[in-house]
Amino acid sequence: MRHAVITAGSKGLGKMVTEELLKKGCSVTVNFRSDLARINELKEEWKEYGDRIQFVQGDVTKKEDIKYIFTQAMERFGRIDYLINNAGPYIAERKKLVDYTDDEWYEMVEGNLSAVYHFLKLTIPVMRKQKFGRIITYGFHEAEHAPGWVYRSAYGAAKVGLVSLTKTVALEEAEHGITVNMISPGDIVGEMKELNIQEARKMQDPNTPIGRPGSGEDIARVIAFLCDEDSDMITGSVISVAGGVDVVNKFRQVQHQSLNIIE
Structure with missing residues (x-):
C-alpha cells in the first residue's frame, strides 16, 4: 500500500488531496498545526479509513516538528x-517589503522553502531505497x-526559490525513480478550497476565462495523476491549475484601473 505524507492536510486544498488519495487506497499521514476540533470532525468524517490514516500535530516552520512528522509516518506505516508539501x-495583508517584520519574512521563507528542504532531506533516502x-x-x-x-515579496521570493529547488531535485533524483513537480493553484479561495468540480460548475466567475471558479478537487486530481506510477515521465514540471487567470497581475491591473479613474 502506498503511503502519503500531506502537510496541512486537514483543511482547504490539503483536505481535498488527502481525501482523493484515501479514495485511491493509499494510507495517509496528515499533518496539522493546532486545530484539534477539526481533527475530531475528520476522524468521524473519515472513520471508514481509520486503519489507513493518522493525524500528526506539528509546525512546518520548525525543523524538530518536521522530524517528528516524518518519524511518526515511518513508525506507523514504514x-x-x-510527499505533498x-x-x-x-x-493576506498587502504590504511592501519595507513594512515586513523580520519575523514575518522568516516565517514566509522557513514555511514555504526551508520546510521543503528539511522534508526532502528526510524522505529522499527512504524513497531511494524504495526506488520510487x-x-x-x-x-x-x-x-x-x-x-x-506587488505586496507579496516574501511569499513570492520563497516560492520562486522553491521552483529552482523542485527542478534541481527532480534532476538529481530521477535515477532513483523519484519525480518532483510543482502545482501552481489559481485564485482558489475560501470555501472553494473544499468544494468539488461539480459544485464549482454551478457557479459563474466572470474573472476566470473558463467561466467557473477553481475548486480543491481541481488541484487534488492533478496531484493524484502525478503520483501515479505511470506518470514517471513528468518530472521537474511546474503545472498551473488556474483556469487561465493571471493571479500575479490581477491586483496590478485593478491598481492601474483605479489610477486611471483618479486621473
Whole structure:
C-alpha cells in the first residue's frame, strides 16, 4: 500500500488531496498545526479509513516538528511514497517589503522553502531505497518566470526559490525513480478550497476565462495523476491549475484601473 505524507492536510486544498488519495487506497499521514476540533470532525468524517490514516500535530516552520512528522509516518506505516508539501504560510495583508517584520519574512521563507528542504532531506533516502517516490510542491501562477508580485515579496521570493529547488531535485533524483513537480493553484479561495468540480460548475466567475471558479478537487486530481506510477515521465514540471487567470497581475491591473479613474 502506498503511503502519503500531506502537510496541512486537514483543511482547504490539503483536505481535498488527502481525501482523493484515501479514495485511491493509499494510507495517509496528515499533518496539522493546532486545530484539534477539526481533527475530531475528520476522524468521524473519515472513520471508514481509520486503519489507513493518522493525524500528526506539528509546525512546518520548525525543523524538530518536521522530524517528528516524518518519524511518526515511518513508525506507523514504514514507508513514504508521496510527499505533498501542501503547507505554506501566507500573509493576506498587502504590504511592501519595507513594512515586513523580520519575523514575518522568516516565517514566509522557513514555511514555504526551508520546510521543503528539511522534508526532502528526510524522505529522499527512504524513497531511494524504495526506488520510487513522488514529491509535490506548491507555487503560484508564473512562479517559474520569477515575476514581480506587488505586496507579496516574501511569499513570492520563497516560492520562486522553491521552483529552482523542485527542478534541481527532480534532476538529481530521477535515477532513483523519484519525480518532483510543482502545482501552481489559481485564485482558489475560501470555501472553494473544499468544494468539488461539480459544485464549482454551478457557479459563474466572470474573472476566470473558463467561466467557473477553481475548486480543491481541481488541484487534488492533478496531484493524484502525478503520483501515479505511470506518470514517471513528468518530472521537474511546474503545472498551473488556474483556469487561465493571471493571479500575479490581477491586483496590478485593478491598481492601474483605479489610477486611471483618479486621473
